[in-house]
Amino acid sequence: MAADAAPSGAQRTFGDFAPALVDYTDNVLFGQVWERPELAPRDRSLITVASLLTSGSTEQLTFHLAKARDNGLTETELIEAITHLAFYAGWPKAMSAMTVAKNLFRGDN
Numbered sequence: 001m002a003a004d005a006a007p008s009g010a011q012r013t014f015g016d017f018a019p020a021l022v023d024y025t026d027n028v029l030f031g032q033v034w035e036r037p038e039l040a041p042r043d044r045s046l047i048t049v050a051s052l053l054t055s056g057s058t059e060q061l062t063f064h065l066a067k068a069r070d071n072g073l074t075e076t077e078l079i080e081a082i083t084h085l086a087f088y089a090g091w092p093k094a095m096s097a098m099t100v101a102k103n104l105f106r107g108d109n
Contacts, residue, residue, distance in 0.1 A: 008022070008025070008026050008030075009026040009063065010022040010026055036063060042068075042072040043073070045067055045071040046073060046077075047070035048064050048067075048068075049061065049064055049065060049082075050085060051099075053093055054089040056093050056096070058093075058096045058097055058100050059100075062100055063104075065100065065105075066104060073086075079101060082098050085097075
């Protein structure tokens with residue numbers, strides 16, 4: 001990380017507690033994997049949101065739904081993806097993911 005760069009989310013969350021995980025997150029996952037040209041960032045985001053939903057990893061969805069919007073997916077497309085996945089991943093997982101989406105997109109708690 002450059003001296004003048006803001007700390008990454010991993011650095012803010014784990015700092016000195018888990019430096020190897022921070023390094024892998026910042027440099028391998030977001031530095032190498034997300035930058036591969038074979039998939040557009042928009043596609044990577046949609047795949048990631050789907051994977052997080054199907055695995056029930058809703059604690060990571062807030063970040064990745066926001067990143068998906070930054071990568072060109074609309075709120076309508078993300079809501080539709082979550083709705084579609086309800087039939088493949090399970091209703092409770094989709095409902096949990098939709099709650100995260102609603103909180104993020106509308107600020108509801």
